[in-house]
Amino acid sequence: MESVVVVKALAALAQSSRLEIFRSLVVAGGTGLTPSVLAESLGIAPNTLSFHLKELVHADLVSQERIGRNLIYRAQYDRMNAVLGYLTQNCCQGQACLIEAASRCDC
Amino acid sequence: MESVVVVKALAALAQSSRLEIFRSLVVAGGTGLTPSVLAESLGIAPNTLSFHLKELVHADLVSQERIGRNLIYRAQYDRMNAVLGYLTQNCCQGQACLIEAASRCDC
DNA sequence: TCATTATTTCAAGTATTATGGAAATATAGA
DNA sequence: TCTATATTTCCATAATACTTGAAATAATGA
Numbered sequence: 340m341e342s343v344v345v346v347k348a349l350a351a352l353a354q355s356s357r358l359e360i361f362r363s364l365v366v367a368g369g370t371g372l373t374p375s376v377l378a379e380s381l382g383i384a385p386n387t388l389s390f391h392l393k394e395l396v397h398a399d400l401v402s403q404e405r406i407g408r409n410l411i412y413r414a415q416y417d418r419m420n421a422v423l424g425y426l427t428q429n430c431c432q433g434q435a436c437l438i439e440a441a442s443r444c445d446c
Numbered sequence: 447m448e449s450v451v452v453v454k455a456l457a458a459l460a461q462s463s464r465l466e467i468f469r470s471l472v473v474a475g476g477t478g479l480t481p482s483v484l485a486e487s488l489g490i491a492p493n494t495l496s497f498h499l500k501e502l503v504h505a506d507l508v509s510q511e512r513i514g515r516n517l518i519y520r521a522q523y524d525r526m527n528a529v530l531g532y533l534t535q536n537c538c539q540g541q542a543c544l545i546e547a548a549s550r551c552d553c
Numbered sequence: 554t555c556a557t558t559a560t561t562t563c564a565a566g567t568a569t570t571a572t573g574g575a576a577a578t579a580t581a582g583a
Numbered sequence: 584t585c586t587a588t589a590t591t592t593c594c595a596t597a598a599t600a601c602t603t604g605a606a607a608t609a610a611t612g613a
Contacts (some may be wrong), residue, residue, distance in 0.1 A: 384573070384574095386572085386575095387571080387572060390571080390572080405579095405580090407580070408581055409580095
């Protein structure tokens with residue numbers, strides 16, 4: 340995974356509204372959530388929410404699917420996992436690491 | 447772990463120079479690295495490097511120790527792991543998750 | 554103490570980002 | 584087609600962040 344992509348993903352998550360949005364989507368799982376639901380539950384104005392969702396989609400951390408009048412946003416678990424993995428890669432030059440495992444989601 | 451702390455940590459990592467610095471420190475492990483070494487190996491001006499290191503220290507992702515004329519910076523693995531864990535917490539409402547493990551470093 | 558090396562702080566300029574209001578687009582149903 | 588709902592886009596403003604050059608601080612050794 341390229342460092343530029345990782346920076347983009349981290350930047351997308353490094354903002355309180357977006358982190359909340361992403362966390363909501365992670366918890367929601369495969370069902371996903373609509374902007375309306377997110378806007379209401381998080382108390383974010385629809386245009387601001389749209390801006391942040393776009394940011395997350397551009398970072399490939401979230402996917403978008405239209406179903407009728409609604410849009411469904413979902414967390415992209417594989418991309419999230421790749422970003423997490425990047426941070427620990429080659430940790431301690433491979434030595435002294437007891438585990439290389441935890442906090443990955445395989446939904 | 448509080449969301450504010452996580453945002454701060456993610457913001458600290460969401461910048462190409464800092465991500466490189468942090469990755470170098472993660473790879474270096476317990477030995478740590480001095481600003482001189484980092485500045486040379488990454489090609490970052492010393493004052494710019496200092497700015498970014500401070501950012502990482504403030505986010506608690508990196509620790510600082512003085513040894514004689516040199517400062518030694520080290521990755522804070524526990525904090526990094528906590529941040530990674532935050533992102534996957536309660537993933538998919540607990541259902542359908544095969545593993546809750548990977549990409550954590552236990553140096 | 555003085556000079557040197559290591560590192561940080563300060564100030565300033567530019568660029569990027571977040572937010573809000575208003576308007577535009579898309580879809581569905583009457 | 585008309586209307587309502589859902590969502591996005593556009594624009595302007597305010598705040599924040601990155602980088603650079605110059606100066607300051609810290610620690611060591613001569």
